[in-house]
Amino acid sequence: MRNRFSAFGQMGFILKFITKFLWQTDKWSLVAAVVTNTFNSTLIIPDLYLGKVFFDTLVDNVKNPQPLQAFQIILWLVAARLGLQILRSLTNRIGGYYVRILFMKQNQKLEVMIGTKYATISVPTIENPEFRDRYQRVERESNGRFRSVTENFVRIPQYISGVVSALSIFVVTQPLVAFLSLISLIPALSVERIFIKKDFELDTETMKIHRVRGLYYFFLARARSYMELKLLNIHKYLGGKIKSAWQEIIDKRSSLYKSRRTWAFLAGIADDTVSYSFDALFAYQFIIGRITIGTAQAYIRAIANFKQNFSNLTAAVLELYENHLYLKDLVWFLNLDSPYYNNFGIKLTKNAKLQIKFEDVWFKYPQSQNWILKGVNLEIDAHQNVAIIGSNGVGKTTLVKLMCGFYSPQKGRVLIGNYDVKKLNKPRLWDQIAVLFQEFDAYNTSARESIGVGRIEKITDIASISKHAKMSDIDTWIKSLPKGYETPLSRDFEDGVIPSTGQWQRIGIARALFRDPKILVLDEPTSNVDPQAEEDVFNNLLKYGHEKTLVFISHRFSTVRRADRILLLEDGKITEQGGHDQLMDLNGQYAYLFNLQAKSYQ
Numbered sequence: 001m002r003n004r005f006s007a008f009g010q011m012g013f014i015l016k017f018i019t020k021f022l023w024q025t026d027k028w029s030l031v032a033a034v035v036t037n038t039f040n041s042t043l044i045i046p047d048l049y050l051g052k053v054f055f056d057t058l059v060d061n062v063k064n065p066q067p068l069q070a071f072q073i074i075l076w077l078v079a080a081r082l083g084l085q086i087l088r089s090l091t092n093r094i095g096g097y098y099v100r101i102l103f104m105k106q107n108q109k110l111e112v113m114i115g116t117k118y119a120t121i122s123v124p125t126i127e128n129p130e131f132r133d134r135y136q137r138v139e140r141e142s143n144g145r146f147r148s149v150t151e152n153f154v155r156i157p158q159y160i161s162g163v164v165s166a167l168s169i170f171v172v173t174q175p176l177v178a179f180l181s182l183i184s185l186i187p188a189l190s191v192e193r194i195f196i197k198k199d200f201e202l203d204t205e206t207m208k209i210h211r212v213r214g215l216y217y218f219f220l221a222r223a224r225s226y227m228e229l230k231l232l233n234i235h236k237y238l239g240g241k242i243k244s245a246w247q248e249i250i251d252k253r254s255s256l257y258k259s260r261r262t263w264a265f266l267a268g269i270a271d272d273t274v275s276y277s278f279d280a281l282f283a284y285q286f287i288i289g290r291i292t293i294g295t296a297q298a299y300i301r302a303i304a305n306f307k308q309n310f311s312n313l314t315a316a317v318l319e320l321y322e323n324h325l326y327l328k329d330l331v332w333f334l335n336l337d338s339p340y341y342n343n344f345g346i347k348l349t350k351n352a353k354l355q356i357k358f359e360d361v362w363f364k365y366p367q368s369q370n371w372i373l374k375g376v377n378l379e380i381d382a383h384q385n386v387a388i389i390g391s392n393g394v395g396k397t398t399l400v401k402l403m404c405g406f407y408s409p410q411k412g413r414v415l416i417g418n419y420d421v422k423k424l425n426k427p428r429l430w431d432q433i434a435v436l437f438q439e440f441d442a443y444n445t446s447a448r449e450s451i452g453v454g455r456i457e458k459i460t461d462i463a464s465i466s467k468h469a470k471m472s473d474i475d476t477w478i479k480s481l482p483k484g485y486e487t488p489l490s491r492d493f494e495d496g497v498i499p500s501t502g503q504w505q506r507i508g509i510a511r512a513l514f515r516d517p518k519i520l521v522l523d524e525p526t527s528n529v530d531p532q533a534e535e536d537v538f539n540n541l542l543k544y545g546h547e548k549t550l551v552f553i554s555h556r557f558s559t560v561r562r563a564d565r566i567l568l569l570e571d572g573k574i575t576e577q578g579g580h581d582q583l584m585d586l587n588g589q590y591a592y593l594f595n596l597q598a599k600s601y602q
């Protein structure tokens, strides 16, 4: 009982969601598709009637002494049937047209919705592995699944109208036939109901295997590092893994399929027996003169039509039901909180001085036991340039995430412009910050856009874009490309060019500079830039950045030593800070590391 209730509940949920979604997508196409398709199904009634009259007229006029007169009637009937057929075909095409329009608009809406939603979700949510799992499913399946959901949704009224129309001709004259036709479907429906549940359980069970399989497939067929894949020579190994994952799925599925088909076959015998018995019944009624031959064949066709529509209807409902898990994921995703983009919080003004301050900051990532920051105290004045150093995994990038307000410390405060970052309006804060993360994105439709997205209002201002590209020493290279600033930085497009890793970094720096921020954070900005260019870029940065707060994270002491102040992060704390000379005099860990690197150059 509980199950049936929840199945109904789920159907209700699906229908409500889809109706609302499609209504908002394009209500006129939705109405047009449903109305024309539904109307199309009702045309079976005049069709059956004209068929009946046609055959009866034929039989009545066997050996008619005035054949031409009879033939005239037949011609009228043929014309009427032709007219009806044209109408059916027309409504069918019109319905099909609107379904296609709905498909396209639904893709458009869904893609924009999913994409913009993802971009506004909080960073801790996005970095949560459970979120990633579920989101991947939403993202991967959205188009295909939603398309089938839409299709089913639009067709269901059509099939219902087909069922009702076909049965309606029996209701008055032969109610028992209508009743028995419905009863005869019970065994088949029961079988479907039982197996849907089993199928669903198996789905959940095989999902894990699919996840692993998908991962191996990703390594194999969509590897970003396709060259490494060749060197490792692991394609056969990965292929084998995929094969055995599939085998496990196939084994589990095939036994369920076998029993599902067997039971469906047995249940089908029941309703076939009933509908063929009706043929005998109609034949008998004809022989005793209760119905005409025309009526008999119309009845037989109506039964066939009823069965066809009914099986389409159950298939559509089942498919809709099977998609409910996906839809649940989608709804969950679309309802996630978008905490940043609202009007809340203190809004920094354009001319606020943005000093950065960490006061006894303790931080660990959610779902993690380890404290990353254990009482960090630091202060960076506006217009200062500061280098942060420390070994891999010590928490340098984490400091940046806290500065941006993506995470909040469990203890202590992070202040920007003397305001607790927690309380600041985020878009206003980010408007004054540019960060080039270690893993930055390319936005590579064109070189202009790749830099221009740094300040979207000025994305077409080539002069300014070029000026900032000069600072990161990439302007000359871009200008030498086939289409200059309009050259796509990807091989996916004609005339596209792929920048080298170092060139990408310079483009990234140009983007950050083009943002014209008050605080500029560069997380290992020049790790792949050649020494000469690094020297030039840094000179430019220091010159350009003297009115900005410049924070850079680096493992290269040649750049680090030029900072006004150097902060050493060790074991969750700032353990040394000061200018290069000061830290060398201190002769602590900084001096040790500096000498270590310097020695390797001698």
Ligand SMILES: Nc1ncnc2c1ncn2[C@@H]1O[C@H](COP(=O)(O)OP(=O)(O)OP(=O)(O)O)[C@@H](O)[C@H]1O
Residues within 6 Å of the ligand: 127, 365, 366, 368, 372, 390, 391, 392, 393, 394, 395, 396, 397, 398, 399, 438
């Ligand atoms: N989203 C996250 N969830 C859980 N742990 C994380 C997350 N991001 C980073 N960590 C962990 O926090 C620690 C600090 O990471 P962080 O990226 O800040 O290091 P880093 O100093 O920037 O290192 P690198 O020099 O390699 O860039 C690492 O141990 C890392 O595994």
Ligand SMILES: [Mg+2]
Residues within 6 Å of the ligand: 396, 397, 398, 438, 523
């Ligand atoms: Mg880092």
